[in-house]
Amino acid sequence: MLSMNNQIKHFGALLLLIISVISVSCNSSGSNSHKKQLISFRHLNGINYSEVARLQKNGLSFNEYGYQLEPQWKLKFVSDDSVSIFSPIKNQFINFPLTRGYDSVFNAARSWLKIKKMTKDSLVMEILKAKGDSIDISGAKVYMLFYADDYVKNVLHTDTTTLRHPSRKDTLYIKSLVAKANTDITKAFAARQPVQLISKSALVKVKQEHTPPDIMNNFDASDDYLDPTFNITINKAYQDFYYSFSVCVDDKGKMHYLKPLIDFGMAGDDGKQAYIRVSQGVMDSYLKYYLQTIPGTTLGFTHASTITIHVEGKAAASGTGKK
Helix, strand or coil: CCCHHHHHHHHHHHHHHHHHHHHHHHHHHCCCCCCCCCCCCHHHCCCCEEEEEEEECCCCCECCCCCECCCCCEEEEEECCEEEEEECCCCEEEEEECEECCCCEEEECCEEEEEEEECCCEEEEEECEEECCEEECCCCCEEEEEEEHHHHHHCCCCCHHHHCCCCHHHHHHHHHHHHHHCCCHHHCCCCCECCEEEECCCCEEEEECCCCCCHHHCCCCCHHHHCCEEEEEEECCCCCEEEEEEEEECCCCCEEEEEECCCCHHHHHHHHHHHHHHHHHHHHHHHHHHEEEECCEECCEECCEEEEEEEEEECCCCCCCCC
């Protein structure tokens, strides 16, 4: 495992590598001297690569909303028109067609990428943005760093899990966001380990929605923490009801009502205010009384974050276990 000093050195070297790649790219972008050719991966065929970092141009893997760019990919180029990418769902590598373009651009697994640096030890790729039938080659300014598995094991003498840990720069940035969010809940941000709602009564059922990562979303289940959504059923309620609203859970676990999440249409402002009054009453009575609320955390720091609640009340005694 890498020591703390070695981790810092590794991250510094990583930043220098990506910055140098960006600089070379910018300096060469205005030159027409070089002849564009189809990119080839032939000399890399058969090498197993693991993504160890995914960073914005500023060197951070987190943004101000709490979204984390996670290094997830494992890949192996099979030929110039095929790449094998690891599926964490099937726990195996799957071959995908690889479409090569000019100017180091290629497409694989529903993603457009641009090679910025390519050696047998490492790869740096930039994620490109698709706009309809065209590709914005200026990129999203998000960079993926891959190391060959043999390089990680035999040269760096570590493992990909260690290399993927958030950097000290990320930690300092998150600490600054936490300080703001815990002072002012309007500055709440998504918690990497989201809020937990735990029922304290057999009459109340809580189910959190989960997004299964698959090829259609590039194995991205980030909605689970960016917008944690809970479906809550309350049996033997005072009457039948259904309400949807957003809540901020502060660092102490206290719920703060934010806003309703429905379209009021012809009901107008009077209907909206009535909805807020009753749904907030449901939160202040049923939810605060019957639920244990554990606040969200990011990198070990507890902070205010926002969740979505859909709560259904059932006046009948069904689901209580009584005959």
